[in-house]
Amino acid sequence: MRSLACLTLVVAFWLGAVLAPGQGARADDFAGLARGQFEAIAGGVATLAASGDPQAESVLHALEQRRLFFTPSGGLFIRQGEVYRDARTGQPVSPVPDMIAPVRLNNRVRKALVAAWAERDLSSPLVAKRLGAAEALYHRPDPAMLPAIGRVLSGEKDRAVRSALVRARAATILEQAPAPDQVAARLEAVASLRAAGGLEARGILASVAASASEDAGVRAAARAAVSRIDWTLRVWGVLQNAFYGLSYGSVLLLAATGLAITFGVMGVINMAHGEMMMIGAYVTWMVQQGIRMTVPGLEPIALLIAIPVSFVVCAAFGVLIERGLIRFLYGRPLETLLATWGLSLILQQAVRSVFGPTNIAVETPSWLSGSFALGGMEITLNRLGILVFAFLVLGGLMLVLRRTALGLEMRAVTQNRRMAALMGIRTPRVDAMAFGLGAGLAGLAGVAVSQIDNVSPNLGQSYIIDSFMVVVFGGVGNLWGTLAAAMALGMGGKVLEPTIGAVSAKIAILVLVILYIQRHPRGMFPVRGRGIES
Amino acid sequence: MSDILPSFSRRTFGRLALASSAAALASGWRPGDALAAAPGGEPIKVGILHSLSGTMAISETTLKDVMLMLIAEQNRKGGLLGRPLQPVVVDPASNWPLFAEKARQLLSVDKVAAAFGCWTSVSRKSVLPVFEELNGILFYPVQYEGQECSRNIFYTGAAPNQQAIPAVDYLLSEDGGGARRFALVGTDYVYPRTTNQILANYLRFKGIRDEDVMVNYTPFGQSDWQTIVSQIKAFGSTGKKTAVVSTINGDANVPFYKELGNQGISATDIPVMAFSVGEEELAGMDTRPLVGQLAAWNYFESIRTPANEAFIREWHAFTKNPKRTTNDPMEAHYIGFNMWVQAVTKAGTTDHDKVIDAMVGIRQPNLTGGIAQMLPDHHLTKPVYIGEIQEDGQFSVVWKTPDLVPGQAWSPWVPETKNLIGDWTKPIACGNYDTVTKACLGKTHA
Numbered sequence: 004m005r006s007l008a009c010l011t012l013v014v015a016f017w018l019g020a021v022l023a024p025g026q027g028a029r030a031d032d033f034a035g036l037a038r039g040q041f042e043a044i045a046g047g048v049a050t051l052a053a054s055g056d057p058q059a060e061s062v063l064h065a066l067e068q069r070r071l072f073f074t075p076s077g078g079l080f081i082r083q084g085e086v087y088r089d090a091r092t093g094q095p096v097s098p099v100p101d102m103i104a105p106v107r108l109n110n111r112v113r114k115a116l117v118a119a120w121a122e123r124d125l126s127s128p129l130v131a132k133r134l135g136a137a138e139a140l141y142h143r144p145d146p147a148m149l150p151a152i153g154r155v156l157s158g159e160k161d162r163a164v165r166s167a168l169v170r171a172r173a174a175t176i177l178e179q180a181p182a183p184d185q186v187a188a189r190l191e192a193v194a195s196l197r198a199a200g201g202l203e204a205r206g207i208l209a210s211v212a213a214s215a216s217e218d219a220g221v222r223a224a225a226r227a228a229v230s231r232i233d234w235t236l237r238v239w240g241v242l243q244n245a246f247y248g249l250s251y252g253s254v255l256l257l258a259a260t261g262l263a264i265t266f267g268v269m270g271v272i273n274m275a276h277g278e279m280m281m282i283g284a285y286v287t288w289m290v291q292q293g294i295r296m297t298v299p300g301l302e303p304i305a306l307l308i309a310i311p312v313s314f315v316v317c318a319a320f321g322v323l324i325e326r327g328l329i330r331f332l333y334g335r336p337l338e339t340l341l342a343t344w345g346l347s348l349i350l351q352q353a354v355r356s357v358f359g360p361t362n363i364a365v366e367t368p369s370w371l372s373g374s375f376a377l378g379g380m381e382i383t384l385n386r387l388g389i390l391v392f393a394f395l396v397l398g399g400l401m402l403v404l405r406r407t408a409l410g411l412e413m414r415a416v417t418q419n420r421r422m423a424a425l426m427g428i429r430t431p432r433v434d435a436m437a438f439g440l441g442a443g444l445a446g447l448a449g450v451a452v453s454q455i456d457n458v459s460p461n462l463g464q465s466y467i468i469d470s471f472m473v474v475v476f477g478g479v480g481n482l483w484g485t486l487a488a489a490m491a492l493g494m495g496g497k498v499l500e501p502t503i504g505a506v507s508a509k510i511a512i513l514v515l516v517i518l519y520i521q522r523h524p525r526g527m528f529p530v531r532g533r534g535i536e537s
Numbered sequence: 538m539s540d541i542l543p544s545f546s547r548r549t550f551g552r553l554a555l556a557s558s559a560a561a562l563a564s565g566w567r568p569g570d571a572l573a574a575a576p577g578g579e580p581i582k583v584g585i586l587h588s589l590s591g592t593m594a595i596s597e598t599t600l601k602d603v604m605l606m607l608i609a610e611q612n613r614k615g616g617l618l619g620r621p622l623q624p625v626v627v628d629p630a631s632n633w634p635l636f637a638e639k640a641r642q643l644l645s646v647d648k649v650a651a652a653f654g655c656w657t658s659v660s661r662k663s664v665l666p667v668f669e670e671l672n673g674i675l676f677y678p679v680q681y682e683g684q685e686c687s688r689n690i691f692y693t694g695a696a697p698n699q700q701a702i703p704a705v706d707y708l709l710s711e712d713g714g715g716a717r718r719f720a721l722v723g724t725d726y727v728y729p730r731t732t733n734q735i736l737a738n739y740l741r742f743k744g745i746r747d748e749d750v751m752v753n754y755t756p757f758g759q760s761d762w763q764t765i766v767s768q769i770k771a772f773g774s775t776g777k778k779t780a781v782v783s784t785i786n787g788d789a790n791v792p793f794y795k796e797l798g799n800q801g802i803s804a805t806d807i808p809v810m811a812f813s814v815g816e817e818e819l820a821g822m823d824t825r826p827l828v829g830q831l832a833a834w835n836y837f838e839s840i841r842t843p844a845n846e847a848f849i850r851e852w853h854a855f856t857k858n859p860k861r862t863t864n865d866p867m868e869a870h871y872i873g874f875n876m877w878v879q880a881v882t883k884a885g886t887t888d889h890d891k892v893i894d895a896m897v898g899i900r901q902p903n904l905t906g907g908i909a910q911m912l913p914d915h916h917l918t919k920p921v922y923i924g925e926i927q928e929d930g931q932f933s934v935v936w937k938t939p940d941l942v943p944g945q946a947w948s949p950w951v952p953e954t955k956n957l958i959g960d961w962t963k964p965i966a967c968g969n970y971d972t973v974t975k976a977c978l979g980k981t982h983a
Contacts, residue, residue, distance in 0.1 A: 041712045041935070069927075109925055109935040110829045111712055114805050142806070202774035210776030236771075247763040254761070352590060360594040362791060362821020372826070374799055383799040386763065456760045457791035457821055461592050465758045500764045505755040506725045 032056055033091055036066065036106055037073035044106060045115040052119035060123070062090045067116055071106040079106075118145055125151055130161050137167035142203065144171065144178040170199045174207055181217050189221045197228035201379065205232045239379030244497055250386040252493025253393035256486060257451050258466045259473035260396060261444030263485040267474050268417050269437050271329055272336055274344040276470060277463025278351060279442045282320060283313040283449020284458045285354060288365045303368050306450070313446040321442025325435045333434075347463065355460040365453040389451045396447055397486060403440070404482070413437050417480065476516050478526030487527055492516070580623035581616075581887055583608055584643035586654025586664070586675075591631025592758070596787055596866075597656050599817060600678060601626060603867045604653050606855040607874045617881055625649055633663045640664040644671040650887035651676065651877050653870055657786075658682060658728045665690065672889050676877065678869035680812060680834070682731035686946035686959030686968035689889075691896060692916050693873035694866060695835050696944040697735050701782075703921040704810050704833035705736060707936050708780045709743060713831075713923075714808055716780035718749040720769050723784035725754040732784050732812070738950040749777065759789045762796040770800060773807045781809040790814050794827055804829025804925070816862035819930040827926045831935075835919040836868035836905055839931040845904040862930075872909050872917065875901045897962055907941050914959030914968075916944025 032054035035047020048066070051059045065071040065081040072080045072087065078100055079090035087103070088095050117139055124136035125148075133155070140148055152175060156168045173192035181189065193211065196204040211217055212225040258280065265273045290309040294301050301308065328346065332339045367385060374383040404410035412433045415423040424430045449462070456462065469492075477488030492512060499508035520526070585604045587597035608622045616622055625647045629636040636655065643649045644667065651674040655661040658681050668675050668689040680695035707713040719740060723729025733752055740750055751772050753765055773779035785793055790811070797809065803826075810831040816838050819827075838849065848871065853859045880895040881887055899911045909917045918941040924932025947957035947969070956973045960966070967977035 107935065108933070109712065110714055110804050110808055113829055117805060202771060206774040206776040213776075243767065244764070247761075247767075250763065251761050348590075355590070355594060360589075360598045361817060362595065362788075364821050364823055366823055367795070372799060374801055381767070381800055383763070383796070385795075385799060452760075455792055455795060457788055459595055459788070459821070461595070461788070464592070465760060496761075497764060501768065504753065505759060505765065509756055 032059070033062070033079050034077060036062070036071065036090075037077045037079045039107070041107065041109050041111045044108075045112050048112060048115040048119055052122055058090060058093060061093075063116060063119055065090070066106055066108065066112070069105060069108060072103045073106050074100050074102050074104075078103075114143065118143060122148065122151070125155050130164060133159075133161070133164045134167055137164055137171050140171040141167060141174050144175040146175055146179045149175050149179075166199075169195050170204070173199075174203075177207055177211055181214070181221070183218070186218045186221060189218070190224055193221060193224045193228055197231060200232050200235055202236070205229055205236065208232065235379060242378075243380045244501065245494070246380060246382065246386075248494035248497035249490065250390055250493070251497055252490040253390040254452065254455070255469055255473050255493055256489035257389070257393045257396060257448040258445075259470040259477075259485050259489055260393075260400060260482075261441040261446075261448060262470045262474050263441075263477075263482055264400075264444065265438055265441035266471070267480045267482075267485065268413060269434065269441075270336075270479075271333075271438065272340045272343065273329075273438075273441070274340060274467065275324065275347040275350060275463075276441075276445055277465075277467035278347045279317050279320065279445035279463070280449040280452060280466055281354065281458075281460065281463040282350070283317050283446030284365065284453040284462055285358065285363070285449075286313040286316045286446065287450045287453045288363050288458060291366060303370065306368055306371070306454075309450050310447065313450045314443040317446025317449070318439040318443030321439040321445075322435050324442070325438035329438060330431065330434065347467075351460045351463070358460070360460065362457045362459045365458050367454050371454060385454045389454065392447075392451055396444065397482070400440075400444065401482065409433070409436055409440075472513075472516060475520065476526055478528035481526075481528045484526055484528035491527075578616075578620040580621045581618070581881075582623050582625050582647050582649040584647065584649035584652035584654065585624055585626045586629060586636065586639060586643060586652050587656070588631040588660075589626075589628040592788065593631040593656050593660075596817065599861075599864070600653075600656070600866055600870055602856060603852070603870050604874070606852065607871065609855070610851070611874075611878060617878055618885070618887070629654075629660070633657075633659050636660045636663045637667050640667040640673070640675075641671070644668070644673045649673070650881070650889075651892070653678070653873065655679070656866070657726070659726060661685075661690070662727070674877070674889055674892060676870065676873035678866040678873060680865065682728045682735075683946055683948050684731055684951070684954060686914050686961075688893060688915075688961050688966075688968060690915060691873060691876075691911065692944065692946070693869040693876075695919060695921070696916050696946060697732055697948055698945045699835060699916075699919045699921055699942045700812055700833050701732050701736055702739060702950075703938055703942065704812070704831075704923060705739060705743075705782065707831075707833075707923045708782070708808070708810055712936065714778055714780060716778045716808075717745065718773065718775065718777040718779040719745065720751045720753065720772055720779065720781045721784070722753045722755075722765065722769070722781055724757055724759070724786040724789060726757070726786070729754065729784035729786075733782075735948045735950045736782060738952075742950070755785070755789065757786060757789070759785075760792045762793045763800075766793075766796045766800050766802065769807065770802060773802075779807050781807060783809050783811040784813060785811070787813055787818055790818055791822055794822060794830070798826030804831070810923075815864040815866075816931065817864045819926065820862055822930070824926055824930045825928055828928055830926045832924050832926070832932060834865040834922055834924065834932075836863075836865040836903070837922055837924050837932045837934055838863045839924070840905040840922070840934060842904065842906055844902060848904050868904050871904060872901050876909075876911055893961070909941075912943055913962045913965075914944070914946040915961060916946055916959075918943045 032051050035043055035050050038044055038047065048063060051062060062071065062081065070082045071090065072082060080087040080096060080103065081090050086095050087099050121136040121139035124132040127133055140152065152168055152172045156165065156172065159165045159168060173195040176188055176192040193208065196208055208225045208229045212222055212229055261279065262276050265271050265276065287309040290312050291305045294305040294308065324346065328342055329339065332342055371385045371388050374381050404414060412428050415428055416430050416433045420430055473488045473492060474485055476492065477484030495512050496508050499511055503511065585601050587601045588594050589598055589601060605624055608624050611617060612621050625643060627639040627643060629639045643652050653676045655664060655677050656679050661677055664675065665687055669687060673689055675690045676693055677690055678693050680700050683696040708716040721733045721736060723733060737750055755765065769781060808831055810833060812833060814832050815834060849863055852861060852863055876896065876899045879899050879901065880892050884891040884895040896911050897913050900908050903909050903920065905920060907920050909919060911917060920941055921938040922934050923936040924934050927933050946959040947954040949955045956971050957969050958972055959968045960970055969978040971978060
């Protein structure tokens with residue numbers, strides 16, 4: 004069996020050797036790739052893609068996946084597992100040639116590959132591929148592609164592809180050096196880019212407007228188009244900023260909801276709140292790892308499974324902390340503060356010892372990565388997901404407080420502990436449950452935050468201050484206040500950030516909150532009546 | 538309920554705290570490890586001044602581990618001057634004033650022969666007066682902003698001309714995308730601010746106009762990058778090739794890159810060149826959307842040389858974890874430690890003054906090829922590599938400087954320091970010598 008395989012190999016090798024001279028003309032198309040310089044390799048990609056060689060596609064794929072190798076003598080090989088095949092013939096080679104080295108890949112070569120794929124996909128029967136190709140040609144116009152774009156455009160039925168192709172053609176025309184007989188075509192191109200709008204079109208038009216060799220009429224049209232697009236962009240920019248504000252606010256809201264229960268409702272200053280978030284994020288990671296090892300099929304929804312698991316784990320931690328530590332310190336805010344702060348350090352160091360001090364990679368499922376365009380806005384899916392999640396959590400919490408026995412008891416204890424106890428409510432049990440609820444909510448925030456921030460033992464520290472600020476600013480003991488405060492701080496931050504920068508925005512917000520609290524010490528929505536302080 | 542057993546709770550709390558610190562100790566270093574095979578005699582103490590808790594623990598813990606590994610290895614080889622080396626590990630807890638306090642403890646209580654430590658520039662600035670006052674020796678292993686040259690500090694990381702300037706040269710080149718517009722994005726503290734000042738001057742010299750340079754600072758631990766990434770996107774849409782130069786500090790990088798990926802900015806559109814992102818930072822990220830993003834360092838784990846492969850093997854064996862990554866500051870400690878060993882051997886004593894004088898001119902092979910030499914300004918000669926992030930979280934080197942680059946303590950791109958040099962050899966023996974006025978500025982400009 005083995006000898007047969009050997010024989011086949013030898014024959015194949017011999018055939019390859021014999022056939023090689025006959026392929027001299029073809030071999031040139033591959034020669035550019037078997038080089039050490041990026042410039043040559045990028046050129047080689049373009050040459051090979053244009054050659055129409057049947058091996059071209061698999062060779063370029065191999066290059067993209069770093070499976071393409073070359074020898075200084077011009078040999079080109081594709082690695083498949085342990086086997087090397089000659090890129091030109093597809094035949095396996097044995098033994099592996101000396102001085103073999105991978106063909107190097109950098110952004111310059113990657114750009115050439117993107118162009119090569121666009122060229123190929125432009126005539127694909129699939130709408131999605133054609134659309135992708137048209138978009139790629141719009142982003143990276145190549146004058147050599149102009150005839151091909153025109154050909155495809157004349158036969159194109161799909162509206163989205165058509166408009167993408169029109170944009171691509173306009174960009175390509177403007178990419179060419181201006182010539183006197185091209186003025187009409189260039190004016191038309193400017194008009195279609197003006198209609199297309201967007202940052203990309205603005206970029207192309209701006210460079211046309213600034214070009215000295217351009218016809219004066221075209222330049223003026225481009226300038227007008229730029230200011231028109233700028234105006235539209237500004238309008239969309241405001242909306243976009245509003246989304247950023249909402250999204251930032253929703254993260255603050257998630258982080259603060261749990262604290263709104265423990266601090267707002269129970270009056271416990273829990274400095275370990277951030278660490279509950281951190282534990283929630285680590286639980287998310289453990290769930291992801293566990294599912295990957297046991298049922299890989301469920302991996303895409305691992306994040307959804309992590310939601311209840313994190314809640315339960317953190318709630319259990321919360322009950323444990325309340326029973327083991329906090330209950331001995333009720334009515335002594337200073338000691339509570341110190342004890343929970345110590346606890347937060349202990350938890351951080353414990354996690355550091357168990358999981359290591361470095362970040363762990365919580366994966367973002369594919370349905371939560373990327374973005375989509377809404378008019379001129381770019382909505383990122385993970386931020387949108389967190390926004391929706393934050394409101395679901397808040398809604399769920401409202402339901403628990405309004406519609407369940409626990410909620411009723413919690414509100415009763417908040418309003419008047421002694422009276423509630425006299426009515427037969429077991430206040431210690433309510434305290435434990437409420438603290439558990441707050442910790443569980445922090446766990447949920449941890450799941451969400453793991454999708455946007457890094458997960459390390461320090462995760463909690465970056466949220467604790469903001470969380471307290473939200474709860475105090477909103478009015479202690481009022482969930483609506485927490486919502487309003489989170490959104491106000493989020494929006495405020497994002498409105499200030501583009502003009503005065505992130506650092507100054509943070510300072511300004513802090514100063515504004517302090518000034519506000521000076522005038523209204525009980526926050527935006529103070530709880531009236533005999534609150535927990537009285 | 539509040540007055541039930543108050544004393545009990547306090548005691549419980551104390552016990553909890555005790556238990557946790559015991560746990561932390563147990564998981565950390567045990568003295569037996571490093572001394573196991575060492576020769577007899579009075580041990581030579583080596584201070585390790587890296588944060589093991591707090592925000593910087595993420596980066597610095599690794600450096601503590603690598604120092605323990607190097608010391609254990611040296612002891613296996615027979616110690617130094619026939620005496621065993623003994624590591625003294627302290628935890629400055631990412632707290633800058635505490636760094637100074639711990640440094641003082643290392644020098645005046647433990648009387649260490651040399652200390653290896655610090656990560657952030659602010660921690661180095663905090664210990665510098667202590668090392669100068671007590672005439673200690675500090676090896677600082679991290680790339681930094683330059684503009685400093687102390688007799689008591691050996692800077693084994695890169696100066697700006699060994700990282701930032703070559704990185705920008707690459708971005709300007711055809712292979713790097715021929716960028717003509719630059720967004721300098723950084724965390725708001727001394728390293729990014731000084732580096733960006735140097736880069737802005739350098740770019741102006743290279744013919745980049747001021748309106749083509751955008752500078753943006755964010756607070757430590759920034760996690761909401763939406764606005765800034767969209768600003769970068771808008772900045773990059775004027776038709777000129779645009780690149781981002783990132784001096785964003787370790788922890789804030791993950792959300793920054795996540796946001797870049799989500800907003801659809803790929804390395805082929807707007808490449809991001811980072812100065813603080815290494816293998817260690819990438820270990821906590823999903824690197825698929827980052828393929829092609831750049832980093833400039835003097836060392837990459839992926840560079841195949843026999844020395845580097847041996848180092849990685851030993852590191853995996855020492856940490857008992859085949860997945861632990863190695864990075865640039867680890868190599869800096871490797872070089873610094875071996876140079877110190879050579880200098881002590883050459884001087885025949887651990888006396889600080891004699892060792893400092895013996896250090897200049899010492900040569901030690903880099904892990905990635907070439908030989909590092911300690912220069913009179915206490916910086917090293919280093920190769921500079923540009924790496925692109927790959928799917929597996931490693932870097933593939935796409936460019937390197939043709940020769941080793943000697944580190945410059947003072948940047949020629951900052952008007953106030955363009956005439957300054959550092960030279961701790963006689964007859965100059967000055968950290969900030971003005972080559973025009975032929976005068977040493979002394980303490981006034983350190």
